[in-house]
Amino acid sequence: MGEPSATEPEQPGEQEAGEPVIATRALTKRYRGGQLAVDGLDLTVPAGSVFGFLGPNGSGKTTTIRMLMGLIEPTSGTARVLGRPVPRATRAVLPHVGALIEGPALYGFLSGRDNLLRYDCADPAADPRTRRARVAAALDRVGLTAAAGKKAKAYSLGMKQRLGLAAALLQPRRLLVLDEPTNGLDPQGMREIRTLIRALASDGTTVFLSSHLLDEIEQVCTHAAVMAQGRLLAQGPVAELAAGARGLLVVTTPDGAEAARVLKEQGVGDITVTGDRVTGEVPDRDLAEVNAALVAAGVRVRGFTVERASLEDAFVALTGEGFDVAG
Structure with missing residues (x-):
């Protein structure tokens, strides 16, 4: 008695080069x-x-x-x-x-x-x-x-x-x-x-x-x-x-209130002050100019960085939804 044979699946056909799955x-x-x-x-x-x-x-x-x-x-x-x-x-x-x-x-x-x-x-x-x-x-x-x-x-x-x-x-x-x-x-x-x-x-x-x-x-x-x-x-x-979502501008300074005022004048939106950390949306302008405006206003800038946007940031920007996204 011979060995049992497997049933060959019908082939779905060869995809053309570059054709999506x-x-x-x-x-x-x-x-x-x-x-x-x-x-x-x-x-x-x-x-x-x-x-x-x-x-x-x-x-x-x-x-x-x-x-x-x-x-x-x-x-x-x-x-x-x-x-x-x-x-x-x-x-x-x-x-x-x-x-x-x-x-x-x-x-x-x-x-x-x-x-x-x-x-x-x-x-x-x-x-x-x-x-x-x-x-x-x-x-x-x-x-x-x-x-x-x-x-x-x-x-x-x-x-x-x-x-x-x-x-x-x-x-x-x-x-x-x-x-x-x-x-x-x-x-x-x-x-x-x-x-x-x-x-x-x-x-x-x-x-x-x-x-x-x-x-x-x-x-x-x-x-x-x-x-x-x-x-x-x-x-x-x-x-x-x-990358399609804006990153977060982060300024570290003991002069939070003054920094927030200057950042608002420079077009930074959604500003939040937490201790010595001031954050906001990255504006559509040269960030070197924003930093210079802070210094010119007497703000003691100890840190000036942009945190890159995550997929979560992009998702929220697109949908307006938070974490509960199952379904």
Whole structure:
């Protein structure tokens, strides 16, 4: 009797050189009752990038991900994933995509290992000859080898997130779609997931990451997009997005009140005085002139710097929202 043969997944087709892994044009989703969840989205995710997807509650991120994965159909517009149109070519595309969306669906009465074995058995592209070895490797990659025999219902939220990520890594993937992958993880676990994401990207996997943790996005992502109220506000390399927000002018002086007066005259806005630290928005003028005006007014300047804008600054400038941006 011969060895069992694996079912070869239908190929999604070769992407042309420079073609993005995800590309949407005027992608729109309107639900019954007229609710417009996604409005004319033009999204471009470069191959090999770690792409952060940001937006406040109800911004349309999850709806977008569902359309990209073929779980729901758009009202209008187009989406291409791995060079093929979705949802029409979803069956060809999905075997090459790993996904963890809105938390993993697990069988609580099964162990972590048996959950992964069951996931792999349901995958027509999975080779049964290598199943147990691939499950063991995926568990090791997310740090769950020691807990592999424990029932999933006894797992913490962070452990369940790790197990869901392991399920997405059972096969080599060209694209990995992760929705809040660090949810429930402690700082050490978050650091390990960041390291894993970077390793996957260095191996050629494109990672599409939805998260409300702006600091996490800034640390791990090469590119990002910001959505609000169903519309795309900005996208591009993370460094460029952060640079698009004004930095913070910081003057260190014992003469706070006088410094604030002079800075206001020099066009500095949103001025705050805290002890010997005076801060404000960087004005549209030569900063050397601003410093000279402070000195000419008798302000004892002990420090004069500009703190660079962060991705958080860019996000707030674009959306007017604070930290609670999950959704």
